[in-house]
Amino acid sequence: MNATMNASTIVITGASSGIGRALALELASRGHTLGLTARRLPLLKTLRAEIQAAHGTRVEIAALDVSDTDQVAPRLGKLFATLGGADVVVVNAGINAMTQVGKGTLAQELQILQTNVAGAIATVHAAAAHFIERGQGHVVGISSIAALQGVPKQAAYCASKAAFAMYLDCARMELGRKGIAVSNIRPGYISTDLVDGVDIGKLPFAVSAEKGACEMADLIEKRVPDAVVPAWPWKLMRPALGHIPTRFL
Ligand SMILES: NC(=O)c1ccc[n+]([C@@H]2O[C@H](COP(=O)([O-])OP(=O)(O)OC[C@H]3O[C@@H](n4cnc5c(N)ncnc54)[C@H](OP(=O)(O)O)[C@@H]3O)[C@@H](O)[C@H]2O)c1
Numbered sequence: 001m002n003a004t005m006n007a008s009t010i011v012i013t014g015a016s017s018g019i020g021r022a023l024a025l026e027l028a029s030r031g032h033t034l035g036l037t038a039r040r041l042p043l044l045k046t047l048r049a050e051i052q053a054a055h056g057t058r059v060e061i062a063a064l065d066v067s068d069t070d071q072v073a074p075r076l077g078k079l080f081a082t083l084g085g086a087d088v089v090v091v092n093a094g095i096n097a098m099t100q101v102g103k104g105t106l107a108q109e110l111q112i113l114q115t116n117v118a119g120a121i122a123t124v125h126a127a128a129a130h131f132i133e134r135g136q137g138h139v140v141g142i143s144s145i146a147a148l149q150g151v152p153k154q155a156a157y158c159a160s161k162a163a164f165a166m167y168l169d170c171a172r173m174e175l176g177r178k179g180i181a182v183s184n185i186r187p188g189y190i191s192t193d194l195v196d197g198v199d200i201g202k203l204p205f206a207v208s209a210e211k212g213a214c215e216m217a218d219l220i221e222k223r224v225p226d227a228v229v230p231a232w233p234w235k236l237m238r239p240a241l242g243h244i245p246t247r248f249l
Pocket of ligand 1: 041094
């Protein structure tokens with residue numbers, strides 16, 4: 001565990017696979033208590049058993065579809081109460097798909113916005129309300145480098161991540177005055193099943209979910225306000241993002 005953080009209670013949305021799952025395993029190995037949510041409860045049950053066998057740390061799970069924004073506050077509120085309070089909420093649940101402007105993918109694009117923007121904002125609200133009551137806490141949003149650089153066939157996804165990234169920046173200004181930290185973690189390419197039919201592991205500078213999760217856990221423990229993951233090479237390349245000529249994309 002990082003010297004700047006004692007064992008905490010950390011809630012992660014979208015913990016059934018990919019980054020959320022790897023982050024849960026990494027944070028459990030560092031001694032943190034976890035509250036894990038996603039739609040696929042059987043996967044969360046398997047993960048809970050794996051964590052308890054490997055690390056013996058406490059894990060509570062709850063089914064939650066963040067795109068149904070009315071259920072986010074009550075379900076998370078119940079999980080916070082079961083855990084005896086949460087110190088950190090990682091707003092990670094998200095979806096992506098290859099879409100094409102004007103080619104019949106509107107429904108898919110609206111679902112991306114509903115999950116990645118409306119669902120994520122509803123999660124931040126629920127976390128912030130809990131933290132305001134406790135007088136402390138840490139909201140961690142998983143946005144993307146897609147918030148900084150548009151890509152063809154990713155219009156809705158890039159728009160969703162840009163919206164969420166800006167939301168986090170504004171939330172940091174509001175909540176900082178109340179002693180609540182807000183982090184915006186922007187992954188580059190992390191090898192997961194995020195996009196059907198796309199092997200993210202083959203994209204430039206891709207890292208495994210385990211490596212990404214290890215860097216993210218360090219950033220969370222240090223309460224870094226804004227960071228790209230993996231730091232190398234995205235930290236170096238960050239100023240160029242948003243300025244890459246279309247012919248290279
Ligand atoms: N992989 C990358 O290269 C990359 C890069 C930048 C940003 N990100 C972001 O990282 C986050 C995690 O993605 P990932 O790569 O780990 O993909 P993933 O393996 O597909 O994981 C997505 C997670 O989100 C959950 N989820 C999806 N829709 C949900 C909903 N409506 N309600 C609740 N949970 C939902 C899924 O669980 P259920 O299906 O069980 O609900 C799953 O646990 C996303 O926000 C993604 O945009 C990923």
